[in-house]
Amino acid sequence: MKLELTAKQKDAQSEFRAFVDEEIIPYASQCDREEHTPPQLIKKLALRGFLGAAIPEKNGGSGMDAIAYGLLNEEIGRGCSSLRSLLTVHNMVAHVLCKWGSQYQKAQWIPKLVSGEAIAAFALSEPNAGSDAKSVETTATPSGNSYILNGKKKWITYGQIADLFLVFTQCEGKATAFLVEKNRPGLSIKPIVGILGTRASMLAELHLDNCPVPQENLVCRQGFGFSHVASSALDRGRYSVAWGCVGIGQACLEACIQYTSHRQQFGVYLKEHQIIRQMISDAIANVKAARLLCYQAGYLQEIGDPRSISETSIAKYFASTMAVKVASDAVQIHGGNGCSSDYPVERYFRDAKIMEIIEGSTQIQQITIAESGYQEYGVLPERNVTQQNLVVRT
Amino acid sequence: MKENREKIKAFLARVVGDYDLQDNEDIFGLGFVNSMFAMQLVLFVEQEFKISIENEDLEIDNFNTINALLNLVKRKTAVLTN
Numbered sequence: 001m002k003l004e005l006t007a008k009q010k011d012a013q014s015e016f017r018a019f020v021d022e023e024i025i026p027y028a029s030q031c032d033r034e035e036h037t038p039p040q041l042i043k044k045l046a047l048r049g050f051l052g053a054a055i056p057e058k059n060g061g062s063g064m065d066a067i068a069y070g071l072l073n074e075e076i077g078r079g080c081s082s083l084r085s086l087l088t089v090h091n092m093v094a095h096v097l098c099k100w101g102s103q104y105q106k107a108q109w110i111p112k113l114v115s116g117e118a119i120a121a122f123a124l125s126e127p128n129a130g131s132d133a134k135s136v137e138t139t140a141t142p143s144g145n146s147y148i149l150n151g152k153k154k155w156i157t158y159g160q161i162a163d164l165f166l167v168f169t170q171c172e173g174k175a176t177a178f179l180v181e182k183n184r185p186g187l188s189i190k191p192i193v194g195i196l197g198t199r200a201s202m203l204a205e206l207h208l209d210n211c212p213v214p215q216e217n218l219v220c221r222q223g224f225g226f227s228h229v230a231s232s233a234l235d236r237g238r239y240s241v242a243w244g245c246v247g248i249g250q251a252c253l254e255a256c257i258q259y260t261s262h263r264q265q266f267g268v269y270l271k272e273h274q275i276i277r278q279m280i281s282d283a284i285a286n287v288k289a290a291r292l293l294c295y296q297a298g299y300l301q302e303i304g305d306p307r308s309i310s311e312t313s314i315a316k317y318f319a320s321t322m323a324v325k326v327a328s329d330a331v332q333i334h335g336g337n338g339c340s341s342d343y344p345v346e347r348y349f350r351d352a353k354i355m356e357i358i359e360g361s362t363q364i365q366q367i368t369i370a371e372s373g374y375q376e377y378g379v380l381p382e383r384n385v386t387q388q389n390l391v392v393r394t
Numbered sequence: 395m396k397e398n399r400e401k402i403k404a405f406l407a408r409v410v411g412d413y414d415l416q417d418n419e420d421i422f423g424l425g426f427v428n429s430m431f432a433m434q435l436v437l438f439v440e441q442e443f444k445i446s447i448e449n450e451d452l453e454i455d456n457f458n459t460i461n462a463l464l465n466l467v468k469r470k471t472a473v474l475t476n
Binding site for chain 1: 405408409411428429430431432433434435436437438440441449452453454
């Protein structure tokens with residue numbers, strides 16, 4: 001066993017870190033305040049090949065291995081969780097198209113997703129369907145050579161600027177996914193503002209009102225929309241979010257190291273107070289532990305091991321709860337300053353809370369992890385899942 | 395073939411446990427499979443038998459029994475060999 005980055009991965013990490021320091025961190029607070037991501041920032045991601053990071057080279061992408069892709073998510077998450085969310089959802093859709101898309105869909109969309117000519121968004125959640133994804137109410141009704149979509153999608157990350165949506169529906173009672181272009185008649189996009197964290201992620205609500213979608217936009221096959229399309233996308237999404245949480249934790253840690261080395265109270269620097277050191281040591285240990293879980297999940301993903309799914313859930317669960325704790329301590333250490341937008345830790349704190357909810361809430365991860373534990377350790381719960389209700393929990 | 399059957403049975407034991415699963419019994423119909431295991435099954439087949447499951451392979455009838463899985467592997471492996 002050897003836990004060490006390759007030379008190529010180390011070089012990539014240095015490149016990501018320098019990019020984030022120069023191109024993202026100086027603008028992150030402004031993006032948060034204005035609830036907006038400037039197009040030129042997204043263009044910079046595209047020019048570096050980051051929008052096609054998880055797409056194999058044979059499909060025209062950057063072909064990063066799982067660890068390098070994780071490092072990219074950590075670094076971008078260290079700078080701006082909104083932008084990391086863009087990377088997450090865009091690559092989730094790209095991954096689905098590479099894995100389950102038709103040749104036509106791949107040829108039509110992958111080059112555009114890699115170049116940034118098109119931005120993709122993942123449209124699963126609805127006003128009445130969050131964790132319980134099988135309860136989506138959006139319908140797709142066959143009509144000649146096309147389908148008519150009706151329903152509402154909510155909390156769609158970068159939905160305000162996306163060119164392509166992966167929309168999950170019930171089609172003749174079967175879970176089915178479709179690609180929906182932004183200019184389809186019957187699709188209207190309404191911005192959502194005033195969100196707690198990842199405020200620059202340009203959330204939107206989608207209204208599908210008799211929206212016609214051609215047969216060739218059906219992704220994978222009818223009935224596999226949740227069990228395979230959404231599941232594989234969410235697995236990749238959880239991996240990206242887990243690494244992003246490591247980035248939040250690292251950002252909090254570095255902010256606290258700086259702050260406690262310059263701020264004096266009771267005549268000494270804060271770092272001289274033992275109770276401050278306790279919080280710093282907890283942050284160091286927890287960030288490193290979360291990163292190791294991410295490495296483990298990434299390694300298993302790289303070799304295509306079935307355990308990668310549950311290990312990714314574990315990494316996401318631990319990393320997101322860790323990020324909330326470390327960010328909360330960071331605000332505490334900063335005191336009044338920590339509650340002000342003059343310092344970034346209040347943004348980290350708000351962003352961290354979002355991480356416990358997206359791509360499967362903490363509670364949903366706990367259910368998944370427990371299930372996998374019963375699988376792994378051999379005492380099985382009563383079976384109660386049938387083919388008809390194969391569910392995906394977001 | 396026999397070796398492949400044993401590999402598949404060993405993997406399915408993760409969800410069927412002590413149940414004496416027969417080669418033609420439907421693991422989906424019996425309620426053993428949740429969405430996580432459905433994806434794990436795809437990854438298992440791909441990793442263990444060095445094949446790639448594509449869009450057109452996604453039929454429940456390719457994954458629901460030991461025999462179905464064996465046939466899927468046999469068919470995909472033959473394509474690779476040819």
